[in-house]
Amino acid sequence: MIRTLEGYWADYGCVLMQPYHTEVAAGTMNPATALRSLGPKPWKVAYVEPVIRPTDGRYGENPYRFQHYLQYQVVIKPAPADILDVYFGSLAAIGIDAKKHDLRLVEDDWEQPTLGAWGLGWEVWCDGMEITQWTYFQQFGGLELEAIPAEITYGTERLAMFLQRKRSAFELEWAPGVTWGDVYRESEREWSTYNFEVAPVDVLMRRFGEYEEECRSLIERRLPLPAYDQVLKSSHTFNLLDARGAVSVTERAAYIGRVRDLARAVCQLYVDLEAEGDAASAA
Amino acid sequence: MPRLLLEIGCEELPARACREALAQLPALSRAHLDVDPEHVWVGPRRLALVAEVSDRTPDRWIKGPPESRREQAAEGFARRYGVSSDELEVRDGFLGVTAPGQSVREALPQRVDAIVRGLEFWKTMRWDDSGLRFARPVRWLLAKLDSETVVGEASFGHRFQHPEPVEIDSPAAYLDVLRAVDVEPDHDERRRRIVEGLPDGWSDPADVLEEVVHLVEWPVVLEGSFDERFLQLPVRVVQTAMQSHQRYFPLGGNRFAFVANGGDPEVVRAGNERVLEGRLDDASFTFERDVKVGIDELATRLDHITFFAGAGSFAEKAERLLDLVTRLGGGEASREAARLAKADQAAELVREFPDLEGHIGAEYARLAGYPEAVCAAVDEQYLPEGPDTPIPATEAGRILSAADKIDNLRVAFELGRRPTGSRDPYGLRRAAIGLCRLAIEGSLSIPLELLGPDVAEFVLERLEVLLPVPVEFTRAARASGVDDLGGVARLAEALAVLPDERLDPIHTAYTRASRIAANANGSGELDPALLQEPAERAVADAVARVEPQIRSALDAGDLHGALDAAVELASPLDRFFEEVLVMADDSAVRANRLQLMLDVRDALGLLGDFSQIPR
Numbered sequence: 001m002i003r004t005l006e007g008y009w010a011d012y013g014c015v016l017m018q019p020y021h022t023e024v025a026a027g028t029m030n031p032a033t034a035l036r037s038l039g040p041k042p043w044k045v046a047y048v049e050p051v052i053r054p055t056d057g058r059y060g061e062n063p064y065r066f067q068h069y070l071q072y073q074v075v076i077k078p079a080p081a082d083i084l085d086v087y088f089g090s091l092a093a094i095g096i097d098a099k100k101h102d103l104r105l106v107e108d109d110w111e112q113p114t115l116g117a118w119g120l121g122w123e124v125w126c127d128g129m130e131i132t133q134w135t136y137f138q139q140f141g142g143l144e145l146e147a148i149p150a151e152i153t154y155g156t157e158r159l160a161m162f163l164q165r166k167r168s169a170f171e172l173e174w175a176p177g178v179t180w181g182d183v184y185r186e187s188e189r190e191w192s193t194y195n196f197e198v199a200p201v202d203v204l205m206r207r208f209g210e211y212e213e214e215c216r217s218l219i220e221r222r223l224p225l226p227a228y229d230q231v232l233k234s235s236h237t238f239n240l241l242d243a244r245g246a247v248s249v250t251e252r253a254a255y256i257g258r259v260r261d262l263a264r265a266v267c268q269l270y271v272d273l274e275a276e277g278d279a280a281s282a283a
Numbered sequence: 284m285p286r287l288l289l290e291i292g293c294e295e296l297p298a299r300a301c302r303e304a305l306a307q308l309p310a311l312s313r314a315h316l317d318v319d320p321e322h323v324w325v326g327p328r329r330l331a332l333v334a335e336v337s338d339r340t341p342d343r344w345i346k347g348p349p350e351s352r353r354e355q356a357a358e359g360f361a362r363r364y365g366v367s368s369d370e371l372e373v374r375d376g377f378l379g380v381t382a383p384g385q386s387v388r389e390a391l392p393q394r395v396d397a398i399v400r401g402l403e404f405w406k407t408m409r410w411d412d413s414g415l416r417f418a419r420p421v422r423w424l425l426a427k428l429d430s431e432t433v434v435g436e437a438s439f440g441h442r443f444q445h446p447e448p449v450e451i452d453s454p455a456a457y458l459d460v461l462r463a464v465d466v467e468p469d470h471d472e473r474r475r476r477i478v479e480g481l482p483d484g485w486s487d488p489a490d491v492l493e494e495v496v497h498l499v500e501w502p503v504v505l506e507g508s509f510d511e512r513f514l515q516l517p518v519r520v521v522q523t524a525m526q527s528h529q530r531y532f533p534l535g536g537n538r539f540a541f542v543a544n545g546g547d548p549e550v551v552r553a554g555n556e557r558v559l560e561g562r563l564d565d566a567s568f569t570f571e572r573d574v575k576v577g578i579d580e581l582a583t584r585l586d587h588i589t590f591f592a593g594a595g596s597f598a599e600k601a602e603r604l605l606d607l608v609t610r611l612g613g614g615e616a617s618r619e620a621a622r623l624a625k626a627d628q629a630a631e632l633v634r635e636f637p638d639l640e641g642h643i644g645a646e647y648a649r650l651a652g653y654p655e656a657v658c659a660a661v662d663e664q665y666l667p668e669g670p671d672t673p674i675p676a677t678e679a680g681r682i683l684s685a686a687d688k689i690d691n692l693r694v695a696f697e698l699g700r701r702p703t704g705s706r707d708p709y710g711l712r713r714a715a716i717g718l719c720r721l722a723i724e725g726s727l728s729i730p731l732e733l734l735g736p737d738v739a740e741f742v743l744e745r746l747e748v749l750l751p752v753p754v755e756f757t758r759a760a761r762a763s764g765v766d767d768l769g770g771v772a773r774l775a776e777a778l779a780v781l782p783d784e785r786l787d788p789i790h791t792a793y794t795r796a797s798r799i800a801a802n803a804n805g806s807g808e809l810d811p812a813l814l815q816e817p818a819e820r821a822v823a824d825a826v827a828r829v830e831p832q833i834r835s836a837l838d839a840g841d842l843h844g845a846l847d848a849a850v851e852l853a854s855p856l857d858r859f860f861e862e863v864l865v866m867a868d869d870s871a872v873r874a875n876r877l878q879l880m881l882d883v884r885d886a887l888g889l890l891g892d893f894s895q896i897p898r
Binding site for chain 1: 294295296298299327401408409410411413418419420422437442443444446498499529541543544545546550551553554555557558559560561564565568569587588589
């Protein structure tokens with residue numbers, strides 16, 4: 001299925017990229033989406049992204065909840081007028097016959113407060129199963145986007161469960177004789193234990209401050225890409241603190257605000273540098 | 284007159300946007316087409332209107348400079364409108380030109396554009412560099428004048444069943460042509476088909492019907508069922524999974540109905556059943572884990588869960604609730620309920636179904652065999668949900684609900700989180716209104732001292748808005764000696780219906796006494812030996828008699844008795860003002876008389892600050 005999606009989007013002209021090296025809570029946070037959505041330059045990309053959501057872990061005991069799963073992420077900027085049809089073409093490619101199934105676009109507006117980002121779009125339902133998150137981004141890092149990207153995020157486990165008619169992700173056939181559970185169940189158990197019980201709160205709190213500080217100094221050095229990694233690291237650290245139950249409701253807002261401020265500054269720097277680069281090459 | 288069809292083709296619009304367009308299109312038609320539309324139809328992929336329009340748009344008078352400025356301004360104005368200056372007409376002292384109307388055909392593209400841009404939505408987006416903002420991308424426009432296509436080319440059928448362009452021969456043929464390609468443009472017809480297609484016994488507690496009408500272009504009602512083992516789940520958990528998550532209609536038992544937008548019914552049914560069972564499986568998994576832990580054990584796990592930063596954990600909250608329900612006069616059931624009330628905050632199922640907090644705890648309490656009075660109170664603790672929704676039906680539920688609201692308010696106020704402007708993230712206004720309703724409709728005695736001064740002030744402000752009496756009466760009652768929320772409300776209502784012939788004497792007595800005593804220091808305590816005149820002795824006697832009567836009547840909740848007693852002060856006071864000079868030369872006598880007036884004011888003031896009531 002992933003191979004078919006890779007082929008489909010490569011044929012469409014996407015750059016095929018590989019997962020990012022720092023933990024992200026969504027494929028959207030990969031700089032190949034987040035930063036490349038900024039500015040006027042066209043961009044088409046597709047990649048698999050392992051997403052890490054510490055609070056969603058269930059020790060490998062729940063068939064639908066995991067702290068680690070795989071998204072297939074496509075970003076087309078600017079979005080052409082027929083982009084929905086192109087997307088439905090990708091579903092046909094993996095074997096979903098739109099005439100036989102009930103495909104539905106159900107309003108779902110997306111917002112990522114830690115990135116100062118939002119967009120409008122849908123959940124795509126296939127016979128009632130949510131298989132894709134679909135978003136036309138409007139803002140990133142608090143900046144209005146110049147060219148509107150379409151973001152297509154397939155939930156690969158859900159999609160595979162739908163195609164293989166499985167009721168549990170752990171039963172998905174990953175390769176002949178090897179299930180998704182064989183690959184990931186133990187990892188779910190261990191990471192859930194770490195996320196909920198072991199991760200050292202005081203160390204995490206210290207690290208959060210360090211990432212924040214490093215991000216600011218990198219912004220001063222005008223290095224938006226390494227600075228952005230510090231945003232991702234502080235965001236992930238916050239998520240771990242959250243899973244450890246170390247963040248209260250009001251502190252939550254304060255942490256999110258701190259990450260958002262960093263994200264804004266990095267996005268602004270990225271846009272400025274890109275514009276300066278264009279100006280320089282034009283001169 | 285030609286008939287116009289306008290179709291705005293969109294990517295799938297939210298139901299709310301459909302309703303917004305439905306509300307605005309008639310006015311936009313009047314503004315830009317000068318006519319009320321015959322039909323407005325809205326749905327997820329198209330907004331349409333049909334109207335009979337004039338062949339020509341009307342001539343338009345363009346007012347220019349005043350005639351007195353013909354010399355200086357006529358030339359320029361005429362040039363701007365492409366006429367010579369001697370062609371200008373004069374109306375009411377102004378120069379101007381008549382811009383001839385256009386044929387509707389010529390005017391239409393610009394008018395259509397104005398209608399599209401005139402639609403306003405709650406949330407809008409951009410999708411290309413056209414600068415247009417809309418609820419979702421606009422992908423095609425079609426305007427037909429009778430059989431002539433003026434804007435765009437064609438319409439489109441059902442997104443998947445008939446994706447090809449379709450010719451619309453004329454506005455009159457619009458519905459038939461689209462119905463042939465699996466599109467029902469008329470929202471009322473879609474709703475009718477859905478409601479007719481739903482099997483007997485359907486229900487829609489979460490009101491998803493109106494959304495479903497705008498989720499599909501070609502509604503097909505299908506039925507499904509789920510494994511009966513999921514019936515062990517609390518009914519509302521199953522309902523929430525069906526309705527909020529999947530937009531299904533419960534049919535009772537393990538059956539449900541849903542509305543598809545096409546597809547092979549067997550395939551679609553099987554898929555939807557699998558999805559629902561997946562969700563229920565997920566819920567069962569959590570439910571069983573919770574039940575294994577049990578409500579009593581959950582109640583002991585609250586010390587790790589923060590209620591509110593700076594306000595400790597839910598365990599501490601539970602202790603405060605226990606104290607509050609006791610002080611609210613709660614018995615065994617409400618004390619037990621207070622202990623268990625927040626236990627479900629430690630339940631995993633509440634994390635999945637946050638709207639069912641309280642209810643889930645109640646279900647767990649039932650499974651643990653607690654008396655129904657306790658379970659019902661836990662269930663009802665968050666009621667009332669809105670200004671018109673019911674308050675708890677049980678006494679213990681009302682007491683627990685009041686305790687919870689008092690605690691929320693007190694904690695938020697102590698932490699300085701009172702609502703500002705329209706921002707009220709902790710729902711404190713709703714809590715305050717709920718509290719007032721519990722006192723009024725639930726006849727619950729809520730001593731104001733339980734609220735503390737700031738919260739009491741805030742709650743009483745809500746009471747002013749809530750009570751169906753002029754606000755002055757509530758303000759008067761707030762200043763009374765009544766120290767119970769419901770008592771203040773009842774007093775305000777009693778004052779508001781008090782006939783003038785009874786209100787006036789009290790009002791006059793109160794205002795005269797308080798005016799004269801307003802800036803004075805009394806002697807502190809009345810000295811009977813200094814009372815010289817019979818009239819002042821009569822007032823002192825009346826106060827001594829009436830004041831305790833008012834007090835005891837108020838304590839007994841007998842407002843009419845208290846008011847009757849108050850009236851008795853009126854005529855002695857009248858006589859006093861006729862016969863006695865308050866400002867006596869002897870300063871001790873003067874201070875004693877002022878003290879007498881203060882006593883009168885305070886006795887009547889037990890019933891409120893009458894000066895608030897305009898006379």
